Amino acid sequence: MKNKIKAVSRNSPLAVKQAEEVFSLLPEIQFNLFTLDSYGDKHKEISLTEKIPDDFFTRELDEALLTGEADAAVHSAKDLPYPLSRGLLMAALTPAFDSRDCLVSRGGVKLKDLPAGARIGASSSERQKQIISLRKDLLPVDIRGTIGERLELINTGKIDALAVAFCALKRLGLEKNCSEILPFKTHPLQGMLAVVIKESRKDLKVLFSKIDGRRKYGRVYLVGSGSGDPELLTVKGMKILEKSHAVYYDDLIPKEILDYSRGEKFYVGKRKNLHSYSQSEIQEKLYESALKGLLTVRLKGGDPMIFGRAEEEINFLRSRGVDVEIIPGISASQSAASFYQIPLTERNISDSLAFITASHEKPEEIKTPPCGTLVYYMGSSRLKEISSALLKNGFPKDMPAALIHGMGYLSQKIEIRTVSDMADSFLSSPLIIIIGYSVKNALIRDKILYTGLNPDFIKNRIPGNVFHSPLIEIKERNPRPVIEIEKYHGIILTSRSAVNVFFKNYSLKTNQKIFAIGGGTAHEIEKWGEKSDFISEKPHSASLYQLIQEKKIFPLLYPCSSLSDNLIHQINGVEKKILYDTIEKKEIEINTEEFDGFVFTSPSTVKAFYHFFKEFPAEKIYYYMGPATEKSLLSYQVQKERMIHVQEV
The missing domain is CATH 3.40.190.10 (Periplasmic binding protein-like II)
Structure with a gap:
């Protein structure tokens, strides 16, 4: 240097x-x-x-x-x-040295005591507006010049008072001229x-x-959460949430995603005509959070850079010296196209793609660019206008249009229409509209609801699109049961819930054996750094009962749910310890008419289904795991020909 x-x-x-x-x-x-x-x-x-x-x-x-x-x-x-x-x-x-505005006046008169019609100098329109908001009878005067030149305007009688940055007076040693501090909102960088x-x-x-x-500011991350499905959150997005101090989140963000953060969470969602905060208020909150040195997340649905107003928040923060980083997300259009196997671009059919907003105030402002595929956002209330604009601009009447509602949520549904009849749809917001000949590839399969706790080990055994909404949940016993682990030669684990609750609270001793019911439970055990010694051939209690009888290793500890009822409890030398209760969810938001089938993993899921819906609709398909679950479904008069047995992967 x-x-x-x-x-x-x-x-x-x-x-x-x-x-x-x-x-x-x-x-x-x-x-x-x-x-x-x-x-x-x-x-x-x-x-x-x-x-x-x-x-x-x-x-x-x-x-x-x-x-x-x-x-x-x-x-x-x-x-x-x-x-x-x-x-x-x-x-x-x-x-900031001092961010306040002050009043300088002849004779030190305060703002409230200035006579009506008094002329107040102000160099910015914002100061002039705030003067009028406090005293409508005063006359703001537009002024320019150095601080000395502005003060001279008072001395010469050209103005009666002056609104000015207090820091300017203090830096020049002129603070004695201040009549009072004004209650004005000032520029964020003033001082x-x-x-x-x-x-x-x-x-x-x-x-x-x-x-x-x-250097003391916090960084603000604009994170795309994906479209509805919590599993579409990126790994980087998850890691940032885990480290975050404050999260400002949009409407329709799944709880599973919010739970990654242990910081404070603030809902700032906006739906049509219903805003919890204005855009400017959200931006101010992000700025204030950064000034506190907090790692701040602005969590948005889909991708922040596609109709997410990200540019407004980025510019607002960067212009104030705040560092901003963008974590992309899977947009609703990408998610919808992938889910229904609609190529957004396709060789010889669609070599261009346009993302378009339909939320214009005037219908004639809706764009129809000459692209192979058009994707409209925010168009549920403008279907007629979109259709008319497309037809007016030469798009064929029979060009396919896919309308996808609630992408990634339980309410998700799709209609395949054409440009000419798309306005006849009654699908509501949130809605994605994909228009183009590649829509002909759309694959619409059965919509299946998985009612148990973990669908990961069964999804690919079911011919359809599986949505997950558990009807049950696990509640650990409190206080935690006292167990003398050392007195047992081994342990029996018959569910992933039992595995997680046990290893979260207890540890096995050296040489103690582990019996696991099926490969799924054995896999869960491996996540805790343990390895199963014996795994039943089939993932149900009868198979594990036979294995235990063959090995004759007793006594065995059997940690389980209060609802557990199977052959294993009848074995001499097996001691049951109830660690948790399997209980029904307090409330759910599911319309059974929107699903073609349901997956049940245990009698408790069957019981919960009946609790919530009071019937098992005759036209549906019922997938079940294990003979106990089959027996439970039959007890509710579900027809055998409507039932399909599935196994864990």
């Missing part, structure tokens, strides 16, 4: 004071300061309430950096454009100073990092 750093600031007493303030934070470095008039300084006739160029106050200073005339530029942070000129970066953002350098100057980036207040 050079012995001296050439620094540049604007040519005003306040700008010079600000530069000197930055220099004082790095006393070991020698700075040479020179000043320039910015475009805004040269053109004080231009009002700041008008639309001004982004680099109004920085253009000449930016050029000095890019040409090498200056090494670093010091700015009032709120004067910086966003984004910065290409090739430049903000090397430091100092903590902060920014140091800008060339991107290529890594040496200066290291130097100024010492005074960069952003």
